[in-house]
Amino acid sequence: MSTQKSQRQWGDYLQAALPKIVVAPTFITTLIFIYGFILWNAWLSFTKSRLLPKYDWAGLIQYERLFANERWWVAAQNLLIFGSLFIGICLLIGILLAILLDQRIRAEGALRTIYLYPMALSFIVTGTAWKWILNPGLGLERLMHEWGFEQFTFNWLVDSEMAIYTVVIAGVWQSSGFVMALFLAGLRGIDDSIIKAAQVDGAGLPRIYRSIIIPSLRPVFFSAIIILSHIAIKSFDLVMALTGGGPGYATDLPATFMYSFAFTRGQLGMGAASAMMMLGAVAAIVVPYLYSELRSTRRG
Amino acid sequence: MSGLKIEQIHKKFGTTHVLKGIDIEIEQGDFLILVGPSGCGKSTLLHMIAGLESVTSGTISIGDRDVTHLSPKDRDIAMVFQSYALYPNMTVRENISFGLSIRKVPQQEQQKTVQRVAEMLQIEPLLERKPAQLSGGQRQRVAMGRALAREPSIFLFDEPLSNLDAKLRVEMRTEIKELHHRLGTTMVYVTHDQIEAMTLGERIAIMKDGIIQQFGSPREIYDNPVNQFVAGFIGSPSMNFIPCSVISMDNGHGVEMENEAAKFVLPLGRSEPALESRVGKTVLLGIRPEKITHHRASDVGSAGIHQASCRVEIVEPTGPDTLVFVKLNGVSTVCRVDPDQAKKVGENIDLMFDMNRAVFFEAEKGTRIC
Amino acid sequence: MVNQGQSSIFSRLAVYGALSLAALYFLTPLFVMLLTSLKTLEDIRSGSLVSWPEEITFEAWQMAWTSACIGVDCGGLKGYFWNSISMVVPAVVISTMIGAINGYVLTQWRFRGSDVFFALLLIGCFIPFQVVLLPMARTLGFLGLAGSIPGLILVHTVYGLAFTTLFFRNFYIAVPDELVKAARIDGAGFFTIFWRILLPISGPIIVVSVIWQFTQIWNDFLFGVVYSAGDKQPITVALNNLVNTSTGIKRYNVDMAAAIIAALPTLFVYFVAGKYFVRGLTAGSVKG
Numbered sequence: 001m002s003t004q005k006s007q008r009q010w011g012d013y014l015q016a017a018l019p020k021i022v023v024a025p026t027f028i029t030t031l032i033f034i035y036g037f038i039l040w041n042a043w044l045s046f047t048k049s050r051l052l053p054k055y056d057w058a059g060l061i062q063y064e065r066l067f068a069n070e071r072w073w074v075a076a077q078n079l080l081i082f083g084s085l086f087i088g089i090c091l092l093i094g095i096l097l098a099i100l101l102d103q104r105i106r107a108e109g110a111l112r113t114i115y116l117y118p119m120a121l122s123f124i125v126t127g128t129a130w131k132w133i134l135n136p137g138l139g140l141e142r143l144m145h146e147w148g149f150e151q152f153t154f155n156w157l158v159d160s161e162m163a164i165y166t167v168v169i170a171g172v173w174q175s176s177g178f179v180m181a182l183f184l185a186g187l188r189g190i191d192d193s194i195i196k197a198a199q200v201d202g203a204g205l206p207r208i209y210r211s212i213i214i215p216s217l218r219p220v221f222f223s224a225i226i227i228l229s230h231i232a233i234k235s236f237d238l239v240m241a242l243t244g245g246g247p248g249y250a251t252d253l254p255a256t257f258m259y260s261f262a263f264t265r266g267q268l269g270m271g272a273a274s275a276m277m278m279l280g281a282v283a284a285i286v287v288p289y290l291y292s293e294l295r296s297t298r299r300g
Numbered sequence: 301m302s303g304l305k306i307e308q309i310h311k312k313f314g315t316t317h318v319l320k321g322i323d324i325e326i327e328q329g330d331f332l333i334l335v336g337p338s339g340c341g342k343s344t345l346l347h348m349i350a351g352l353e354s355v356t357s358g359t360i361s362i363g364d365r366d367v368t369h370l371s372p373k374d375r376d377i378a379m380v381f382q383s384y385a386l387y388p389n390m391t392v393r394e395n396i397s398f399g400l401s402i403r404k405v406p407q408q409e410q411q412k413t414v415q416r417v418a419e420m421l422q423i424e425p426l427l428e429r430k431p432a433q434l435s436g437g438q439r440q441r442v443a444m445g446r447a448l449a450r451e452p453s454i455f456l457f458d459e460p461l462s463n464l465d466a467k468l469r470v471e472m473r474t475e476i477k478e479l480h481h482r483l484g485t486t487m488v489y490v491t492h493d494q495i496e497a498m499t500l501g502e503r504i505a506i507m508k509d510g511i512i513q514q515f516g517s518p519r520e521i522y523d524n525p526v527n528q529f530v531a532g533f534i535g536s537p538s539m540n541f542i543p544c545s546v547i548s549m550d551n552g553h554g555v556e557m558e559n560e561a562a563k564f565v566l567p568l569g570r571s572e573p574a575l576e577s578r579v580g581k582t583v584l585l586g587i588r589p590e591k592i593t594h595h596r597a598s599d600v601g602s603a604g605i606h607q608a609s610c611r612v613e614i615v616e617p618t619g620p621d622t623l624v625f626v627k628l629n630g631v632s633t634v635c636r637v638d639p640d641q642a643k644k645v646g647e648n649i650d651l652m653f654d655m656n657r658a659v660f661f662e663a664e665k666g667t668r669i670c
Numbered sequence: 671m672v673n674q675g676q677s678s679i680f681s682r683l684a685v686y687g688a689l690s691l692a693a694l695y696f697l698t699p700l701f702v703m704l705l706t707s708l709k710t711l712e713d714i715r716s717g718s719l720v721s722w723p724e725e726i727t728f729e730a731w732q733m734a735w736t737s738a739c740i741g742v743d744c745g746g747l748k749g750y751f752w753n754s755i756s757m758v759v760p761a762v763v764i765s766t767m768i769g770a771i772n773g774y775v776l777t778q779w780r781f782r783g784s785d786v787f788f789a790l791l792l793i794g795c796f797i798p799f800q801v802v803l804l805p806m807a808r809t810l811g812f813l814g815l816a817g818s819i820p821g822l823i824l825v826h827t828v829y830g831l832a833f834t835t836l837f838f839r840n841f842y843i844a845v846p847d848e849l850v851k852a853a854r855i856d857g858a859g860f861f862t863i864f865w866r867i868l869l870p871i872s873g874p875i876i877v878v879s880v881i882w883q884f885t886q887i888w889n890d891f892l893f894g895v896v897y898s899a900g901d902k903q904p905i906t907v908a909l910n911n912l913v914n915t916s917t918g919i920k921r922y923n924v925d926m927a928a929a930i931i932a933a934l935p936t937l938f939v940y941f942v943a944g945k946y947f948v949r950g951l952t953a954g955s956v957k958g
Contacts, residue, residue: 012371018779018860018861019781019860022860023771023775023776023787025768026768026772026791026831026835027787029828029831030790030791033802033806033828033829034793034794034797034802035790036805037801037805037806037809038797038801040804040805041801041802041803041804044804044805053808097689097692100689100692101689103685105685105686105689111689111692111693113941114693114696114697115692115693115696116944116947116948117696117700117937117940118696118699120933120936120937120939120940121889121933121937122888122889122890122891122932122936123889123891124889124909124910124932125889125906125909125929125930126699128909128910128913128926128928128929129699129700129702129703129926129929131913132703132706132922132925132926133699133702138714138715138719138922139719142718142719143718143719146718146721173695173696173699177696230796234799236800236891236892237891237892240895240910241891241913244914254800255798258800259803259895259896262804263803263896268804271804274800275798275800275801275803275804278798278800278801279797279798282797282798286793290792290796347851350855352851352854352855371854372855372857373855373856373857378855379851379852379855381848381851382848383848384848385846385848385849385851385852387849387852387853387866387867388849388871389870389871398853398856398866399855402856402858402862403857446852450856458848
């Protein structure tokens with residue numbers, strides 16, 4: 001009887017511990033592969049590691065070298081240009097398409113599918129496609145010549161001043177449909193009776209959008225900007241496929257900078273330092289967002 | 301034999317003290333109601349009886365067996381939930397037999413049980429349907445069926461009728477009561493609805509702030525509430541609480557009333573020792589609406605019954621009765637009168653106050669005086 | 671949705687016009703790719719982006735699949751396509767399974783610290799992977815998985831867990847607690863409840879998770895280019911190598927055919943189950 005009882009209690013303890021046992025592997029992996037690795041990478045950024053990792057403390061030497069590196073500043077400036085244009089244009093196109101699609105459009109489903117399909121593609125595919133379309137000799141330029149615009153030139157892809165804008169073009173093409181989907185979901189979530197009340201009050205359609213609907217989409221703006229800036233900071237594949245960072249290093253972004261220093265130029269320490277800078281940039285954007293998100297869910 | 305015994309149960313969630321020393325004991329076959337406003341801890345207590353919530357301190361015994369630390373499956377209980385909690389991927393038949401199949405009851409016996417339960421609840425035509433294809437009332441029945449299938453030593457109900465519409469609720473209330481008579485199994489039933497509590501319960505525990513305010517039969521609680529909270533919680537419309545000062549009269553005590561500048565005295569017709577020390581002070585008179593009625597000639601002159609004329613403020617017909625609101629000592633007071641005898645707003649009505657069942661509370665604390 | 675009482679035909683036309691223009695903008699690149707892939711090289715040189723092929727030929731497709739040179743190896747994309755498949759399938763299955771059970775624990779069996787655990791995991795959705803690239807490279811080396819497909823499976827599984835857990839957690843949080851409580855009273859234990867009560871109703875979220883993980887892993891380039899080598903590379907890396915190889919003549923038609931081949935699986939998934947794809951995209955970003 002007593003052994004039976006203790007067996008049952010054993011079973012109960014096991015049942016009680018099961019949930020923890022089950023999530024333990026994920027917990028441990030997260031600790032090691034995310035937080036442990038961040039610390040490891042941070043440590044590397046404070047060493048003189050070049051081709052092989054060294055673990056002797058060297059202070060801020062890598063950061064000093066990074067900040068003295070002209071190429072890093074080009075990458076940072078490119079990120080600023082690319083990021084602001086990419087986010088701005090995506091938002092503009094996204095909202096516009098969402099509002100237009102919200103007007104009881106007959107083929108809404110089909111149009112939505114068309115607008116969003118680029119999001120299913122790899123940035124490598126997108127980059128390959130636009131690289132061909134923007135090809136200085138055979139692409140858009142040739143097409144315009146054939147259509148009679150003989151003076152038309154378009155060689156941004158090989159112009160180190162303008163090449164970064166081709167990245168913007170391809171990036172916007174890929175991501176604006178996604179922004180449209182976010183805003184459309186937001187529009188559909190707005191309480192119908194508010195709009196009806198405004199109509200009863202005599203407000204016209206443009207006025208309703210300006211003063212009621214768009215202001216109430218603020219949370220969507222917020223999420224969209226966070227996600228887009230996150231995409232921008234992590235952008236790597238698109239540049240690799242479209243320009244390979246070139247001409248020269250004219251279209252380098254921090255992500256491509258990190259890759260080439262850490263993996264092709266044998267500058268582990270500097271690569272690690274640049275990765276830490278990227279982490280800092282993402283944290284500056286995401287932490288306040290997560291904080292407000294978590295706070296609002298706790299309130300609700 | 302004891303059906304359920306709860307001794308000194310405490311529950312803390314972090315720093316909040318949800319249950320503060322609950323003691324309840326009922327006999328086997330009793331129907332116990334836990335009732336109280338939301339947040340009083342009644343659902344937590346039920347979940348602790350079920351073993352779904354751990355006990356901070358104290359013991360729970362079901363049928364003389366200490367179950368405080370047993371897991372739900374070892375407590376020999378069945379439970380009906382507020383949301384019914386039917387398994388959405390299973391048919392009604394599978395829902396009912398799930399608990400049996402987990403307990404490795406032979407197939408044939410399972411099917412027999414399903415048949416028996418389905419007949420009892422008249423849900424045979426629904427057996428092959430999924431919960432999503434059922435109406436609210438049908439889901440409720442299936443949830444009951446699932447509990448019945450197991451023949452447990454105690455049934456637990458967590459506000460099982462609160463998602464039904466008013467008419468169905470009354471019907472199901474009757475059915476649950478019948479079921480209890482038929483099965484004779486101990487039942488514990490949580491509700492926030494005082495009418496449900498009064499109609500169903502044999503023993504009612506009224507809870508507030510994690511404490512049992514009063515534990516007794518419906519009649520005891522209705523006629524003899526221990527404090528102002530219980531008096532106000534049970535009964536609809538609620539008991540009137542009128543602040544008034546106590547005076548000493550020839551044949552006992554009385555209280556002073558004022559309506560539209562007209563003052564009058566309501567004599568109790570008896571002497572209450574507890575009121576003696578409060579003569580000249582303010583107390584709360586507790587009087588139920590049905591004890592203030594229209595003029596009835598037959599009652600004139602009866603002991604403890606007094607007549608007074610008051611100005612009508614609001615009239616609310618309910619059908620069988622009409623509720624008339626008058627102002628007594630500045631407090632809106634409900635009276636239950638015959639529809640034919642009701643007056644219009646602004647007119648005066650002759651009311652008869654039956655003080656025999658009147659109770660008195662401390663003005664501030666709300667504790668019972670007598 | 672706004673009901674326009676007196677919308678004129680003109681403004682309707684404008685709306686449809688703008689929407690069609692946008693559709694054209696999104697469709698043109700795909701159309702150009704397809705057109706180019708069906709042309710001969712001479713045709714490409716003499717025509718324009720949107721000119722119709724002189725003759726439709728599948729030569730470029732065949733070449734992209736079987737004989738295009740990627741680096742020094744001239745076997746086409748074929749092998750890399752299978753690399754991607756053999757990497758994606760296990761990674762998707764494992765990360766979805768673990769995500770499902772994590773979500774189950776995080777909603778129905780919360781314990782002290784489970785919210786902290788979830789918050790820690792959630793942050794994992796946001797970190798730029800550059801910050802783990804170097805340590806992961808060393809770790810794969812230690813484990814003997816460097817440059818191998820199992821190594822890539824490990825990486826994708828580990829960094830996909832945050833998302834799959836998030837999906838299932840947000841799905842199961844809408845499941846009423848009472849369902850699990852009822853099952854516990856019926857005598858069901860931890861795994862029985864998961865297996866018999868929750869998994870059978872998880873169809874939609876499993877699809878969302880699988881599609882999300884599939885597209886993410888199939889389209890990944892960063893982990894692929896860093897952690898794989900030679901003939902073990904996934905298709906995105908192979909495509910990039912093919913397109914950016916500077917030796918020999920540029921075969922634009924082969925490039926385009928290769929790009930479409932690399933895009934086909936995810937496009938197929940998108941057109942078949944677009945609804946779930948969108949749900950995955952918006953799951954982490956829009957609350958609810």
